[in-house]
Amino acid sequence: ADRNIAPMPANPRLLTALPIPDPAPLGGLVSAAHADEGGGTRFGLGREALPEEVAAWDVDVTPDGTGLPEGSGDVMTGEEVFVEKCAVCHGDFAEGVGNWPKLAGGDGTLDNADPVKTVGSYWPYLSTVWDYVHRSMPFGNAQSLTADEVYAITAYILYSNFLVEDDFVLSRENFTEIEMPNRDGFFVDDRPQTEYAQWRTEPCMENCKDSVEITMRATVLDVTPDDPSGDAPLTETEAAVATPVVETAPDEAEAKAQSASAEEGPADAPDPELIAAGEAVFRQCSACHQVGEGAKNRMGPQLNAIVGREIGGVEDFRYSSAMADMDGTWDHDTLTQFLTDPRGTVPGTKMAFAGVRDQEDVKALIAYLESLE
Amino acid sequence: AAPDPLITEVQPWASGFGDPVDAHPYGTPIRFEDDVIRRNVEWLTADTISSINFTPIHALDGTITPQGCAFERHHSGAIELAKPDFRLMINGLVDRPLVFTYEDLERFPRENHVYFLECAANTGMEWAGAQLNGAQFTHGMIHNMEYTGVPLRTLLQEAGLDAAGDLADKWIYVEGADASSNGRSIPMDKALDDVLVAFKANGEALRKEHGYPVRLVVPGWEGNMWVKWLRRIEVMDRPVESREETSKYTDVMADGSARKWTWVMDAKSVVTSPSPQSPITHGPGPLVITGMAWSGHGRITRVDVSTDGGKTWQPARLAKDGENKALTRFYLDTDWDGSEMLLQSRAIDETGYVQPTKAQLREVRGLNSVYHNNCIQTWHVTPDGKAENVEVS
Numbered sequence: 001a002d003r004n005i006a007p008m009p010a011n012p013r014l015l016t017a018l019p020i021p022d023p024a025p026l027g028g029l030v031s032a033a034h035a036d037e038g039g040g041t042r043f044g045l046g047r048e049a050l051p052e053e054v055a056a057w058d059v060d061v062t063p064d065g066t067g068l069p070e071g072s073g074d075v076m077t078g079e080e081v082f083v084e085k086c087a088v089c090h091g092d093f094a095e096g097v098g099n100w101p102k103l104a105g106g107d108g109t110l111d112n113a114d115p116v117k118t119v120g121s122y123w124p125y126l127s128t129v130w131d132y133v134h135r136s137m138p139f140g141n142a143q144s145l146t147a148d149e150v151y152a153i154t155a156y157i158l159y160s161n162f163l164v165e166d167d168f169v170l171s172r173e174n175f176t177e178i179e180m181p182n183r184d185g186f187f188v189d190d191r192p193q194t195e196y197a198q199w200r201t202e203p204c205m206e207n208c209k210d211s212v213e214i215t216m217r218a219t220v221l222d223v224t225p226d227d228p229s230g231d232a233p234l235t236e237t238e239a240a241v242a243t244p245v246v247e248t249a250p251d252e253a254e255a256k257a258q259s260a261s262a263e264e265g266p267a268d269a270p271d272p273e274l275i276a277a278g279e280a281v282f283r284q285c286s287a288c289h290q291v292g293e294g295a296k297n298r299m300g301p302q303l304n305a306i307v308g309r310e311i312g313g314v315e316d317f318r319y320s321s322a323m324a325d326m327d328g329t330w331d332h333d334t335l336t337q338f339l340t341d342p343r344g345t346v347p348g349t350k351m352a353f354a355g356v357r358d359q360e361d362v363k364a365l366i367a368y369l370e371s372l373e
Numbered sequence: 374a375a376p377d378p379l380i381t382e383v384q385p386w387a388s389g390f391g392d393p394v395d396a397h398p399y400g401t402p403i404r405f406e407d408d409v410i411r412r413n414v415e416w417l418t419a420d421t422i423s424s425i426n427f428t429p430i431h432a433l434d435g436t437i438t439p440q441g442c443a444f445e446r447h448h449s450g451a452i453e454l455a456k457p458d459f460r461l462m463i464n465g466l467v468d469r470p471l472v473f474t475y476e477d478l479e480r481f482p483r484e485n486h487v488y489f490l491e492c493a494a495n496t497g498m499e500w501a502g503a504q505l506n507g508a509q510f511t512h513g514m515i516h517n518m519e520y521t522g523v524p525l526r527t528l529l530q531e532a533g534l535d536a537a538g539d540l541a542d543k544w545i546y547v548e549g550a551d552a553s554s555n556g557r558s559i560p561m562d563k564a565l566d567d568v569l570v571a572f573k574a575n576g577e578a579l580r581k582e583h584g585y586p587v588r589l590v591v592p593g594w595e596g597n598m599w600v601k602w603l604r605r606i607e608v609m610d611r612p613v614e615s616r617e618e619t620s621k622y623t624d625v626m627a628d629g630s631a632r633k634w635t636w637v638m639d640a641k642s643v644v645t646s647p648s649p650q651s652p653i654t655h656g657p658g659p660l661v662i663t664g665m666a667w668s669g670h671g672r673i674t675r676v677d678v679s680t681d682g683g684k685t686w687q688p689a690r691l692a693k694d695g696e697n698k699a700l701t702r703f704y705l706d707t708d709w710d711g712s713e714m715l716l717q718s719r720a721i722d723e724t725g726y727v728q729p730t731k732a733q734l735r736e737v738r739g740l741n742s743v744y745h746n747n748c749i750q751t752w753h754v755t756p757d758g759k760a761e762n763v764e765v766s
Contacts, residue, residue, distance in 0.1 A: 031389045042531055045477045049462050057605050058464055060546060060556060060613045089419070099419035110629030115741055122631075123620050132616040133555050142449065142552035186623065194737055200725040203677065205686045211766070212682030212715060214753060216502045218649075218762035224415055224506040242749035284422075284450070334503070 017045050061131040065176045068130065072171030073152025077161040081149050082156045084320070085138045086353055088288070088299040094119075094160040097299075104160040110185065120161025124183045126175065138352040140284075270371055278368025281361045288351075291372050300351060306330050307370045322348030335366050390413040391469065401441070409433070411442055417498070422450045423553070427513030427623035430438060430643070431650040434663065435692070436517050436700040438486070440580045443516035446492055446596065448553030452580040454602050459550075461528075461570070465607035468533025475586055478572060480708040481531075486569065486592070487699040489517040489667045491638045493595035493622050493744040499731075501740050503751075503762045508648040511750060511762060515667070517700035520590050522571030525564050529608070537608050540565070546613050547589055550604035555695050556600045558612035563636075565634070567592045567698075570603065583663065592670030594636040595744075597622050627739025640728050641747035642676055642703070642720035657711035662689075665686065666701045668722035672700040675721040680707075681733030682715030682751060682765040689718070714754040714763055731764065 061067035089100035096102030106116030117123075119129055134150045136142050146155070155170035158178065164170075170178075188271055218224065282291070288299035295302035301317040311326040311334065312319045323346055328334060338345045339362050341355045356362050402409065413426035415746055425446040428438060445451065456475040464470040492514035498504045505511050529545075537543050545564045548556035559568070569590040572579060579585045584601025591598045612618065622630040644664040647653045653660060662680075666673045673695035677686040692702040703718070720728040731748035753763040 042533075043481060045480055045531060046463075046471035046473040049464055049472045053462065053472065054464045054470055057462055058607060060548075060607070060615070062609075062611055063614050064611075099416075110625060110631075111627065113740070115625055115629065117620065117625070119620075125614050125619060128614055128616050128619050131613070135556075136449070136552060136616075139449070140552075142554075185629065186619075186631050186633045189632055189637075191632075191635065191637075191639070195639075195729070196724075196726060199727050199729050199733070201727065203686070203719065203721070203727045205677070208684055208686070209766075212684055213766040214715075214763045215766050217753075218503040218506040218765040221502075221504055222506075223414075223416065223504060224649075225412060292735060 013126055044076055049295050059131075059135060061127045061134070063125040063127045065127065065172070068127075068172045068175055069147045071147035071151050071171055073148050073150070073155050073168055073171040075152075075155045075164065075166050077148075078152035078154070078156025081145075084348070084350065085141075085145075086153065088350055088352065089139060101156075103157050107161075107181070110182070118161065119157050120163060122185070124180055124186055126154065126158070126178045126180055129157060130175075140288075141352045143352065146254060218252050245259045271367060274364050274367040276368075277361075278364035278366070278371075281356065281365045282368055284354075285365075288353075291312050291369075293314070303369060306372075307332070307335065307366065320346075320348050320350040322346050323350070332366055335369070336362050339365060383593065384695055388436040406432075409442060409492065411444055412509060412513075414498075414505065416596060421575035423448050425494070425514060427509045427665055429509050429650075430513050430515070430645050430665070431508045431648050434647070434702065434710075436665065436702050437448050437575060438516035438518055440518070440574055440577070440583065442519065443580075443583065444492070444514050445582040446514070447551075447582070448555050449551050452551045452602055453581060454550055454586065456586045459604075461587065462605045463528060463532040464605070464610070465546075465609050466534075466537040467529070467608050468536050471532045472529070475572070478523055478570065478587065481527050483521055483523050484569065484671040485519060485521050486567075486590075487517065487519045487696060488590060488592045489511045489515060489638075489698065489700045490590075490596045490599055491515040491641075491667065491669075493597055493635075493638070496641075496746040496748070496750075497743045499748070499750075499762075500735075500742060500746055503764045506762050507650040508645050508750075512643040512645075514596070515700075517667070518574040519576070520569055521573035521576075522569040522587075522590060525568040525570055525589070525606070526566075528570060528606070529564065532608075535581065537561075542748040544609045544612050545653055546605075546607040546615075547598075547600045547603065548605050548611050549584070549600045550602040555597070555600055555617055556613060556615040557600060557617055558615065559598060559636075560607070561608075563594070564593070565675065591636075593638060593671075595622060595638055596731055623746050624738065624742040625735075627741070635745055638667075639745070640666070640668035640670065640673065640722040640726045642673075642715050642718040642728060643750045644678070644752060646717050647716065647754055647758070647760050648752050649760045649762060652760055653709070653754065656758070657709050660707050660709035662705040662707055662716065664689075664703055664718050666695075666703060666718070666720035667699065668720065668724075668726065669698060670726055671697055671723040674718055674723050675720070676701070677719045678703075678705045679717040679719070680714040683717055683749070693722070711756050714752075715763070716752040716754055716760070717749050719749055 059067065084198050089097055091097050094103035095105060102116060103119045106118040106121030109116045109121060123129060130150055133153055134145060151170045155164065155168055158164045159166060159168065289303045290296055290298055291303050295304050297314060297317045301314040307330055309330050311328050311330055314325045326346060341357050342349055342351045342353055356365060409429045409432040411428060413421065413424060418424040426444055428444040429442055459475040461473040495514035495694040496511055499511055534540060540561045543561040544558050545561060546556055546558050548554045570587060571590045572587050574583065579588055587603045589600045589603050600719050618633065624635055626632065642664055644662060645651065646663050662678060666676045676689045676691065678689045679686045689703040689705045692704065695701045728747060728749055734746065751763050751765050752760040754760045
């Protein structure tokens with residue numbers, strides 16, 4: 001990829017090089033390689049990162065516990081937090097729901113035909129759990145957990161893997177005492193020895209084998225998605241179908257035109273553009289909620305005809321007790337309030353979602369939900 | 374034969390007007406090509422927010438992948454990050470922790486390089502046997518673009534590496550601005566070698582789904598390390614051992630032990646046409662067999678093609694000399710007699726590495742690696758021109 005490109009000099013000079021004060025060598029240990037990299041030319045771009053900025057972003061935790069903040073959490077608290085914030089995907093016992101990751105179990109399966117790679121069976125370092133939960137979980141509401149909650153969740157995941165007792169308290173102090181079962185299960189890439197040495201040979205060109213038989217066919221499994229490919233030009237009909245069009249029934253369009261001329265328009269006049277915008281906003285909801293024909297409850301309840309529905313009203317969905325205890329119906333006001341600030345509105349809701357900040361987006365989202373039968 | 378009315382009769386397009394300029398201020402492919410799109414495999418992941426789709430390699434030629442159909446992989450969805458909101462921090466064992474804006478990055482001397490990006494899981498579903506019927510699905514977690522960006526080396530020098538002391542055992546940790554952050558540790562010698570902090574691809578801004586406005590380019594190494602929406606680079610004296618480099622992107626061997634730090638993507642190739650989604654429709658006679666080859670070790674120097682399942686091989690024609698850590702297009706211009714073929718390709722790179730068979734890989738690694746499957750692929754082409762993904766003895 002480098003051909004025909006004049007290489008950039010290792011230390012390109014500026015037209016007017018900035019005078020850079022030489023930093024005092026630290027401890028005098030400056031290697032030769034390092035001296036080369038230093039170069040001496042700086043561009044003077046960027047600005048110094050402030051300590052509080054570094055503190056806000058530099059939150060990684062390494063296996064020796066470096067980076068862990070003060071705090072602690074016990075298994076039982078962890079269970080409560082886990083059931084509320086994690087179980088929708090990972091199951092009450094960290095066993096995993098559907099295709100979502102299993103966090104517990106799998107002990108002794110790594111050499112099986114179908115290894116089950118969980119925190120308990122596979123992860124070599126506990127720091128990885130803390131770091132990942134703290135930084136990236138819950139899915140859809142990352143970086144919302146307190147340090148104590150992360151300690152508690154980590155303790156509960158250990159408990160669900162039978163690695164600690166139910167009275168265990170995890171803290172920064174005892175963190176590195178925990179040894180993960182598979183800590184010695186990894187080795188550094190050895191392909192140069194085990195593979196490259198074998199395969200860097202002159203390959204066979206003729207009579208490389210006596211016979212060739214087909215031993216397996218993909219069509220036996222038939223797991224390939226439907227492929228509409230085909231090189232024939234599209235017919236007019238296909239082209240029309242391929243272009244998504246927001247249809248507006250003539251009478252609706254007329255109604256809209258009339259109401260628009262009357263005043264700004266009552267809230268219940270369907271606005272195709274608003275609905276389309278709402279459909280786009282809904283994409284972030286679709287991780288957990290289904291809509292449309294045949295919609296089923298998934299992480300969250302199906303949302304067909306949600307406007308006007310009783311709050312907590314889908315019979316076979318397991319709501320949080322907070323949601324189940326709510327009275328009333330979902331209308332524009334209650335939906336707006338809830339979608340803007342789910343957990344402020346219904347403290348204890350299982351919905352691990354920070355909320356939609358932009359009120360235009362909320363309006364569009366409700367218009368879209370209302371358009372669903 | 375009757376004369377062709379497409380020739381003898383005046384066609385509407387030869388008589389009336391076409392689109393004026395500005396009909397499409399930013400053009401997209403003509404509607405006849407709207408099947409050349411990314412596709413996903415629903416059962417692979419729990420949700421499309423954290424998922425992957427596949428480049429339609431069966432329908433592309435040349436080497437550059439258009440951004441609009443280059444595969445996507447997100448761990449927490451493709452975020453919208455505006456240039457004014459972009460910040461890149463360099464901290465850790467540096468002389469001066471720095472924060473750059475997007476504008477700052479554009480003021481450093483920049484370079485252009487073409488590199489392939491392959492997901493470590495490309496062809497991963499095929500470890501245990503032929504599964505998916507189409508080159509898009511078996512080999513489509515790859516794209517190849519021309520990147521414009523600033524060498525990471527330049528930015529690290531700007532922050533100053535005196536504080537890091539001996540660089541031989543140092544690492545950088547890189548993370549993105551999205552909710553997954555997708556942090557990865559990279560040894561310092563790679564960071565100072567050819568890693569780019571890129572903001573353009575194929576001449577235009579990166580697409581949102583590829584990390585707009587700034588992503589990391591880690592040539593020849595697994596795609597997961599090419600952190601998108603790049604926000605922080607920390608110089609460290611050890612790897613973080615993050616989720617993406619312990620529980621994921623590690624290769625489980627038959628005995629249950631696992632390889633880690635398997636960063637380099639070994640030499641690999643695939644015939645893209647004919648293939649299951651790109652059957653032969655013209656019958657016997659002249660036939661162009663084509664495909665692509667790449668290696669994380671450097672340049673592709675040769676690609677061999679077999680039409681009999683690996684009994685005999687012949688060198689294919691490279692469209693141009695192989696380029697460092699970039700896709701190479703190969704052709705075998707043949708005269709097909711209409712008999713069935715077991716079509717394979719085999720890449721060889723400048724280090725002499727020869728793309729292995731699935732049997733060779735399984736002998737070392739077993740069936741459960743998931744990642745880094747660079748085996749020789751076989752398409753069974755039948756006399757009617759259809760092709761199927763198969764495994765052969």
